[in-house]
Amino acid sequence: MRSHRRANLGSYLVLGSLFLVVLFPVYYGLVGSLMGERDTNSFPPALWPKSGAHPENYADALEIIPLGNQYLTSVLQTTAITLGQLVTSALAAYAFVFLNLRWRAFWFAVFLSTMMIPYESIIIPNYLLVSQWGLKDTIAGLALPFLATGFGAFLLRQSFLSFPMELRDAARVDGAGHFRFLFSILLPLSRPSLAALGIYSALSAWNMYFWPLLATEDPRHQTIQIGISQLQTSDGDSPGMVLAGVMLALFPTLLLVIFGQRFIVRGLTAGAVK
Amino acid sequence: MSATPAAAQRRRDSLLAFGYLVPALVIFGLFIFWPLVKSVLLSVQGTDIIGNPSGFVGFVNYSRLFTDPEFLQVLGVTFAFTVLTVVPSILIALLIALLLQGRIRAVRFFRTAFALPFAFSVATASVIFGVLYNPASGVLNGLLSYVGVDKVQWLTDPDLAIWSVSAATVWMQLGYNLLVISAGLGALPEDVLEAARLDGASGFRLQRTIVMPLITPQLFFLVVVGTIHALQSFGQIKILTVGGPEGTTTTLVYSIYEQAFANNNSNYGYASAQAMVLLVVVLAITALQFGVLERKVFYR
Numbered sequence: 001m002r003s004h005r006r007a008n009l010g011s012y013l014v015l016g017s018l019f020l021v022v023l024f025p026v027y028y029g030l031v032g033s034l035m036g037e038r039d040t041n042s043f044p045p046a047l048w049p050k051s052g053a054h055p056e057n058y059a060d061a062l063e064i065i066p067l068g069n070q071y072l073t074s075v076l077q078t079t080a081i082t083l084g085q086l087v088t089s090a091l092a093a094y095a096f097v098f099l100n101l102r103w104r105a106f107w108f109a110v111f112l113s114t115m116m117i118p119y120e121s122i123i124i125p126n127y128l129l130v131s132q133w134g135l136k137d138t139i140a141g142l143a144l145p146f147l148a149t150g151f152g153a154f155l156l157r158q159s160f161l162s163f164p165m166e167l168r169d170a171a172r173v174d175g176a177g178h179f180r181f182l183f184s185i186l187l188p189l190s191r192p193s194l195a196a197l198g199i200y201s202a203l204s205a206w207n208m209y210f211w212p213l214l215a216t217e218d219p220r221h222q223t224i225q226i227g228i229s230q231l232q233t234s235d236g237d238s239p240g241m242v243l244a245g246v247m248l249a250l251f252p253t254l255l256l257v258i259f260g261q262r263f264i265v266r267g268l269t270a271g272a273v274k
Numbered sequence: 275m276s277a278t279p280a281a282a283q284r285r286r287d288s289l290l291a292f293g294y295l296v297p298a299l300v301i302f303g304l305f306i307f308w309p310l311v312k313s314v315l316l317s318v319q320g321t322d323i324i325g326n327p328s329g330f331v332g333f334v335n336y337s338r339l340f341t342d343p344e345f346l347q348v349l350g351v352t353f354a355f356t357v358l359t360v361v362p363s364i365l366i367a368l369l370i371a372l373l374l375q376g377r378i379r380a381v382r383f384f385r386t387a388f389a390l391p392f393a394f395s396v397a398t399a400s401v402i403f404g405v406l407y408n409p410a411s412g413v414l415n416g417l418l419s420y421v422g423v424d425k426v427q428w429l430t431d432p433d434l435a436i437w438s439v440s441a442a443t444v445w446m447q448l449g450y451n452l453l454v455i456s457a458g459l460g461a462l463p464e465d466v467l468e469a470a471r472l473d474g475a476s477g478f479r480l481q482r483t484i485v486m487p488l489i490t491p492q493l494f495f496l497v498v499v500g501t502i503h504a505l506q507s508f509g510q511i512k513i514l515t516v517g518g519p520e521g522t523t524t525t526l527v528y529s530i531y532e533q534a535f536a537n538n539n540s541n542y543g544y545a546s547a548q549a550m551v552l553l554v555v556v557l558a559i560t561a562l563q564f565g566v567l568e569r570k571v572f573y574r
Contacts (some may be wrong), residue, residue, distance in 0.1 A: 094296035
């Protein structure tokens with residue numbers, strides 16, 4: 001009994017210290033975004049807003065860089081990529097599971113092979129292509145290369161494979177064609193997998209850094225991720241404002257992670273568990 | 275005559291099925307497969323000063339790779355960065371996950387809290403770490419000043435920068451690793467654990483002999499995915515150190531960026547040869563995953 005209790009106290013101590021270390025950047029990001037320069041630029045810097053909260057940091061961040069525009073760009077890019085991936089993946093997965101596709105194994109291998117190619121190794125030709133097409137600084141240029149993923153098709157195929165065949169046969173007997181079966185029966189019943197893919201796509205699109213850095217030049221057309229990193233280099237003296245920009249960029253994904261965790265786990269571990 | 279109605283029907287079916295693949299295949303073709311071919315082509319060409327391919331140069335770009343001391347440093351830095359990020363991020367996540375398995379109060383709260391780093395993008399996390407690492411007014415030096423340590427140049431000291439960038443990266447990786455390991459632990463068969471407990475296994479021994487072998491698939495997955503992810507790292511280096519000081523944080527992908535895009539270098543040929551190195555390394559690791567190592571992993 002005693003040893004059991006002591007082990008538990010030890011666990012709490014280790015867990016508690018890890019908690020402090022891991023959560024500190026989160027805490028400081030939030031609290032720092034409300035601090036004035038008197039707190040952030042003194043040494044040693046304050047760990048809480050000693051000289052009062054400065055919510056105007058957020059207004060400053062929105063003003064100094066065109067953060068409003070960038071927010072909109074990020075929202076549009078993320079929406080386009082997420083919807084695009086859901087549609088292309090669902091269609092492909094449907095063909096893999098329910099249709100008489102010739103060379104099925106070959107095409108499936110083609111889809112899987114796209115997951116093995118690191119994007120950074122083909123980013124130069126992509127950049128040249130998108131500039132050549134005059135798509136720099138456009139939503140199309142930001143989103144087009146990512147409208148389909150092998151991962152999405154793979155995830156939805158796994159989900160479709162477990163769909164009860166009797167239901168599908170029943171739908172067919174009732175005269176449902178492929179499109180009606182897909183859109184009014186299969187997809188509504190596959191909502192958890194669609195949510196998993198959608199959240200995963202949205203998170204990675206919103207958080208993208210390398211591609212938007214190359215695909216945009218005009219600050220008004222940049223995504224929020226690029227915007228806040230420029231903020232840091234252009235005005236390193238006001239950490240409060242920089243952190244306010246970070247918090248604004250973080251807000252949507254924070255909500256997704258807190259409220260969509262079970263879907264995220266489902267999507268992320270699709271490759272981990274056989 | 276041989277084309278029976280049934281065969282014709284099958285062909286029509288297959289064509290229709292192929293139609294469902296077309297949208298994805300068009301995207302893959304334009305933005306993955308064609309660029310892949312183009313990368314190979316670029317890597318065997320020179321580049322003029324405004325970035326146009328200047329004709330076939332054979333393997334000059336490749337032979338330059340292995341004699342260029344800067345690139346050899348890049349390989350070393352990439353390797354160090356990979357080890358310094360993958361190993362600690364898995365071990366720390368494993369420790370947290372195992373602790374959360376115990377009878378802990380408010381376990382839900384801790385679980386969500388520890389998963390928070392997962393919400394951060396490479397840009398948001400890097401900017402925050404940049405503020406914390408600031409030598410003049412950063413919190414890290416502030417805290418150290420309380421114990422009498424002089425200001426540390428976290429990102430500009432050549433001996434230290436790689437450690438600082440790696441630490442920030444470990445933090446970014448932590449949430450994801452924890453989610454994967456926790457999912458694995460949550461799916462452990464209760465009957466096996468119960469049997470082991472009845473046999474008198476507990477605490478450390480239970481963890482080592484029963485739990486660890488059962489979650490090797492997750493750990494193995496994280497090693498592979500984490501390694502590939504580390505090899506692809508870019509944002510934190512661009513934001514925190516721009517590859518410096520003295521190239522000590524210039525990893526492979528940052529080097530590709532530097533050659534091709536930084537300061538209007540437009541050195542696409544040489545950068546593409548480096549991109550091919552990245553491709554080959556990642557493909558080799560993927561092959562390793564499917565081949566040799568997977569057999570050693572314990573599956574139920």
